[in-house]
Amino acid sequence: AQTVTQSQPEMSVQEAETVTLSCTYDTSESDYYLFWYKQPPSRQMILVIRQEAYKQQNATENRFSVNFQKAAKSFSLKISDSQLGDAAMYFCAYHGSGNTGKLIFGQGTTLQVKP
C-alpha cells in the first residue's frame, strides 16, 4: 500500500524568506501524481501545486515550486518570498495512475510565518 510521510509537524519562516517542506512517499507504481494542498485556518483545502511522475521537470506555480526526486521518492515544496497569508497546514498527497480515485495524504506540516 502507498504511504505518504511528512516528517516536519511544524515549521516557521520569516516573512519574505524561503522555506522548504519535506514529503516522502512509498509506492511500487511507476506512474502516479503528487500534490500539495494548503489548509488555512478557514479549513478550506486548496490545491497549491501538482506533479506528474512521468515529468522530469519540477512543477512551479508562482512562488511555489517542488523538488521532485523520483528515485528517492521525495517531493518537497519550496515557498519563496513567504507571505503572512502562506501560514497554514500543508498536506502532501499521492494519487496512483490507476482508476482508484484515492488521494492518500501525509500527516501535514503547520507553517508559521513571522512578520
Place this chain on the structure above:
Amino acid sequence: DAGVIQSPRHEVTEMGQEVTLRCKPISGHNSLFWYRQTMMRGLELLIYFNNNVPIDDSGMPEDRFSAKMPNASFSTLKIQPSEPRDSAVYFCASSPTWLGGGIEQFFGPGTRLTVL
C-alpha cells in the same frame, strides 16, 4: 461556480443520535469523495462515488456509517448511532472524473462534528 457546498458547517449532537451530513458537488463533476480529518489519523478517505455509484467504501469505519448519492447533485453521509469518537471534520470533495490521477479534487469547507 459556487464550489462544493456542505451543510451543516457545524454539528453538535449527543451520543446515540443520528447525524446526517450533506454535500452538493460542483455541477458537472461526476466523482464525489467523503473524507474525515482528525488529529490522530489525519485525512482519511471514507468512500467515493463515480456517476452516483459507490466505487470504494473500504474506508468507512463501521456499519454505523453509510453514504448515499441519489443523484448527481447531492450526497449524504449518515452516522447512526453517533459516538464521541466520531467527532471530526468531515470533508466532501468532487472531481470532474476519476479516470487518471492528475485530476484535482475540489474540497468543500467541511462539517465540524462534535458528539458529546
